[in-house]
């Protein structure tokens with residue numbers, strides 16, 4: 001990336017940015033990336049191998065995820081506000097919060113389960129621990145591997161079988 005170029009694209013959400021205005025940035029493998037928000041910068045950091053791959057994320061299909069998360073019982077007013085907060089998180093397509101659970105649909109390219117857990121805590125929805133905490137750790141681990149695998153795959157236009165070297 002040309003550092004003198006005043007235009008840059010957020011590699012996570014593909015928003016065009018004026019780099020002189022962008023306050024969220026980081027350098028990965030000698031390339032400086034700019035982000036529209038702390039959310040996108042954090043998402044990049046979680047899966048830098050994926051987001052720094054030559055393939056842009058809009059060339060990949062959405063990676064829809066659905067999870068039912070167990071949450072503590074909270075008053076309905078808090079559930080409503082939390083539902084609004086969560087539905088505004090980038091990458092979230094659907095949220096349904098009931099008594100003791102939250103059903104969330106999201107696109108793994110744009111938001112991770114880790115980020116959703118943090119957003120839920122911020123919104124006053126405490127997640128259940130113990131076995132459910134272990135299960136969430138496993139889901140996060142699987143998500144991470146899924147992105148790393150995608151990053152290491154050849155792009156669809158070169159899906160020919162590899163030439164065998166004798």
Ligand SMILES: [Zn+2]
Pocket residue numbers: 010012013014015035036037040
């Ligand atoms: Zn962004």
